[in-house]
Amino acid sequence: MKIQSVRGMNDVLPADSSAWQHVHAVAAQVFAAYGYGELRLPVVERTELFKRAVGEVTDVVEKEMYSFEDRGGERLSLRPELTAGVIRAGIEHGILFNQQQRIWCTGPVFRYERPQAGRYRQFHQLDVEAFGIATPDTDVEIIAIAAQLWKRLGMSGFQLQINTLGTLPSRAAHRAALIDYLLQHEAALDEDARRRLHTNPLRVLDSKVPATQAIVEGAPSLLDYLDEASIAHFDAVKAGLEALGIAYVINPRLVRGLDYYTHTVFEWVTDQLGAQGTVCAGGRYDGLVEQLGGPKTTGVGFGLGIERLILLMAVQQVPVVSNQPQVYLCRFGAEAERVALQWSETLRDQLPGLRLVLNAGGGSLKSQLKRADGCGARLALIIGDDEAAAGAVQVKSLRGEGEAFTCSLTELAAELSRRLAL
RNA sequence: GUGGGCGUAGCUCAGUUGGUUAGAGCUCUGGAUUGUGAUUCCAGAGGUCGUGGGUUCGAGUCCCAUCGUCCACCCCA
Structure with a gap:
């Protein structure tokens, strides 16, 4: 019986690893160019961390985590994303108290999903986070870092989609109104939508089922629940992007799947990778640090899928620094x-x-x-x-x-x- | 978790309505007058046909299961 790699967990052979080395080298240079320092984290954390950070009723936590008990009976999980660990470490070492922090991080993350083009059970992310800066200039900076990375890698063809979820209170008010509305039409919703209604009602807005879509048309719009501060924040982000000449599209349906986002959310999307076209995605998460037991500290950041990036580099035939013998x-x-x-x-x-x-x-x-x-x-x-x-x-x-x-x-x-x- | 396509040499693939020792190209090794690659010619090596059952006188070919892989749904990076 031949021993094979675990499903969805791939080897990178020497012939392919130069692309990885190139991405890491360029990324490290770009992040340093903005004053971000690298944080190195363990791959395993307490399961509780992800339940609290990502959200207990999200798909990622509910059915995609590799969770287990160690020999001492601790409930542990392979990390399904990087942000939670960054914040845990930040709180633990006291670097998020009343100060600004610019941090980046990389490594493998794990999700138990059905493998597909651009989707694997062990994959790798580059993560960039800025803490303690509530102003929209940092949302712009985070987006600009990704744009700079594309530039230095010689990549093109991305569409930047942005949206706002508003402040926590405005988001909560909209959520309550949305659930209320959907409950009134519950009988006409499809099964998926009824299930998500309570867990992640924003996701229902994304439904492709015609009957559900019809109901969604009349649902309360988040735009109507945004308070003045939320609108001002979003306007400032748009103005900043325009000042930098970074083209964007506003996608009102753009809703991050993780529970912790507030205000700005964004995705860098390509149509050159099949169904898994999101290469980089992120947003602002002003309540998350506090939610994890830290001080009231704001945050913005993004996660970038390295496998997808490298697939796209191959499609675009982006030249890579060679490590072949001379x-x-x-x-x-x-x-x-x-x-x-x-x-x-x-x-x-x-x-x-x-x-x-x-x-x-x-x-x-x-x-x-x-x-x-x-x-x-x-x-x-x-x-x-x-x-x-x-x-x-x-x-x-x-x-x-x-x-x-x-x-x-x-x-x-x-x-x-x-x-x-x- | 759901649905579909595909598993034959290291790689890309042929393989007739089931019928002798399963083929090709590329790669690899050796050779074509002593020590000169990538072109050409010759030779060689390399496969329990994903795995396990079943049908049959006989299975790479048909049936079932299983694993893997690819694509889509879903989800997300």
Whole structure:
């Protein structure tokens, strides 16, 4: 019986990992460019944390969490998202008290769902959060960070959708009115809508069932329940985006699936990934820190799905920084093999950026050159006993960049540095 | 959780109405006068046909189950 990976949990092979490394490198640079510091968190938290943060009646908590009891009887879960852990750590270490914090975080998250294009049971997120700043300029900053990331990765074709849920009181008032309205028409609703009516009534607005849709038409609109502060906040966010030249679309049906959002919510959506088109999504969650037992502290942030981002990069054929070998060192003959071994280390000492593969496992020169070609190297270095005796090496281009020539070992580092722009 | 498509060599796939030792291309290894790749030619290696049952004289082919995978619903990143 062959042991396979767990369903929906994928390996990233060496041939594909350069895209991951590229994304992480660019993201870390972008986040630092805005003054965000990286927070590293455990993958496992107490189940209670997610029940309180994400919402006990959400799909994520109700049926998608990997929960278990450890040997000491603790109720634990693999994290289904990153924000809850960020806040837990922030409260625990006292960095959310009466101050501003700009934080980012990355790593695997887990949801027990049916795998599909762009949806996996273990997937990876990049998370950016700003705490302690209630003003809408931070909503704009968070959105701008994502836009900057697209720019630096060379990606395009996103649509930015935004909406507002208003302050907690206005949101609560609308929610109550909405439930009230839907209850009056409960008999005409489909089964899904009736179930969600109590758990997540905003989701009913999203229904695609015609009969339900008809009822939704007449439902109380959140816009009518927004107080002045909510409207002013949203207007300021829109003005900020316009000042930065970031195009957006207002989607009144945009409702985040997690319970904690207030005011601004947004999604970066693409139509190039099939059904799972949301690559990055987030919003403001002014009540969440307090809800988790912390001080009254506001927050804004987004989560970004790395797998979806990388799928989209492939679709758009975005160039990725390569980590392929640049140089392959062919060697044959006892003396030459020893010289080559020593010089491969010397070259790596002298040129820390050099990616050099030393031939191993013997083989004819012909087969060594085949390996050199196959690994993607630009140059092959050849040392036989003739070259070893002369203290030289043959430098041969594998990509049609000039004729082969002989170079003395002492000048080799300078030659490679020049040709490879190291 | 629901529905549909697909599982044959490392990869991409053929495989006739069930019928002898299951094929191709790519990759890999070796060779085409001694030490020169990517082109060409030759040879070789590599598969319990996803797994387990069943029908049959006989199953890669038909039936059932199961696992995996892909797509959609749902949900979300």
